[in-house]
Amino acid sequence: MSSRIERVSGRAIVLDGNDLDTDRIMPARFLKAITFDGLETHVFEDDRRALTANGGRHPFDDPARAGARILITGSNFGCGSSREHAPQALSRWGLQAIVAESFAEIFAGNSLMIGLVCASVSAADLERLRAAATDPTREFSLDVAGLRVTGGDVGAAVRIPDATRAALLSGAWDTTGLLLDDVAAIDRTAAVLPYVRGF
């Protein structure tokens, strides 16, 4: 059984934009590996390089944001490829939660499997949280049980699907052990499927 996740606290990092796909988060060339080790150094690598080349600075290159625990970003975060390398890289970078207007489904599922909390907020609340996070030293707190995120004097309700929330709170988000609790039930289900049994 993995650890219970009831609350995530820490500083925030803000990333503007919607539909940030997993190719952006982790370009495919970094998938050429047989472990997830070191992925955190490549998170958003092409976006970071492009911004630096243009004289700008990506939030993930801002020293004031190093050590941030909560990412605040737009809608449909993590769309596209099912590569778990994307949430793995964000988690290994140090993030423990992502607060966004919405998430792509596979990304949210992959995040749960590694205990990275994905919480949705309304567009209006997202703007208030973004504003609160312009101060890089501000402490934020995401209460998984209470479904609320706060930062300074800004507080907002968050949505986490019931099953996801239950898994986080009980520590059952690392599922393999749970799935192996009743192997006989698995085999019973398979045995009556005609394509398993034989037509």
Place this chain on the structure above:
Amino acid sequence: MAQTLFEKVWDRHAVRKLPNGQTQLYIGLHLVHEVTSPQAFEALRVRGWRVHAPRRTFATLDHIMPTRFERRPFADPMAETMASALEKNCREHGIPLFDPSTGDQGIVHVIGPELGLTQPGMTIACGDSHTSTHGAFGALAFGIGTSQVRDVLASQTLAMSPLNVRRVDVRGRLGTGVYAKDLILAIIGRLGIHGGTGFAYEYAGETIERLSMEERMTLCNMSIEGGARIGYVNPDRTTFEYLRGRRFAPGSDGDAAAFARACAWWQDLASDPDASWADRVQLEAAEIAPMVTWGINPGQSVGVDSRVPHAAEAAGLAEALEFMGFTGGQAIAGTPIDVAFVGSCTNGRLSDLREAARIVAGQKVSPRVRALVVPGSQAVAAAAEREGLDEVFRQAGFDWRTAGCSMCLAMNADRLQGREICASTSNRNFKGRQGSPTGRTLLMSPAMVAAAAIAGEVVDVRTWVRETDVVAN
């Protein structure tokens, strides 16, 4: 009680309710490839677990495969490491591996169907988002991440929550020069790239019923680009005839009674006419033009006879226009291209190559264009070569390559350089997707890519095909 196919298949695979309210769902077919599996096998090794159902698990090499013939070891040491790891893992756990020596190697979503592994009524999982392809058969097929690959290896099950079903009805006939690729791009354009979140898409209606299995695969393949993790078509006679006699299909040993029993079971799984769908939308096939993406996600597309939008029309468009180098309001036709890519799990099957070959036959690729055809599997390549399609492509100036994912995501040597712009039959036009961080992708049908390769720019393929040439419609 009347049910959708989704509900029927889900119920038959539900093992038990989990404490958090999710369902433990049995997975009937687990497809494995080299990119998203090594960490999962390692997790099993660390915990001392075995693969629960190696006979329901099949592997191939696709993402990292070089598409110019290479002896082992591969020139790219990381590609070699990944291939070797998969070979070792499959050996240790007794999992069949369709490597190039078998003649069955290819993109996982091409070989599953062509070997008859993919069947109606199955639950199918693979560490790849385009697993939705297999929904063409009336299976519940969806992409998973590596931790879930570990779960399926260890238990042949997943912890899942059910999806709602949105029925997407398509009426009428697709026009000449308009294909399944154009249809799915139009659907995504209409419903949005996250419109499908929380839904399985059930594609239905007379247009869908008339599609071949390969066209249905193209359609279901890109469901995930609309946010729907699952897309499916109810099984029918077209499905059954496709499967008849395939190696892993029921009755392939000549047992006609077994095949008939399978067809009866499959037929029963189709959505009941009075089932209730959480949502229904309808499209008119005749209104769809050949589609071209102009932006940085698959929802940003227009008909080839249309203009790209202005930045002010919606949030986020400015970034896409700037990256692509387009000016709002300009016509998409006439956009010069540098590269033409025919292949991928979306459009790398025999019928796709035939449609492209029909356009390029007797023509020459524009001197400013680098063009390549990458068959989706060794079997597709062999069938195409038997028909002489390889020669048609070569004589036109295309490279004829060996099977793999290739320039869809550029994990091998096939990639864009700098800001090159590629007319591509693949499924994603995300920034950097084709291997160059500044490279640009225009998604379109194989016929449209073929025409663009010849013209050196985006052209309307409808002016290139005569009615009588088009058999698909």
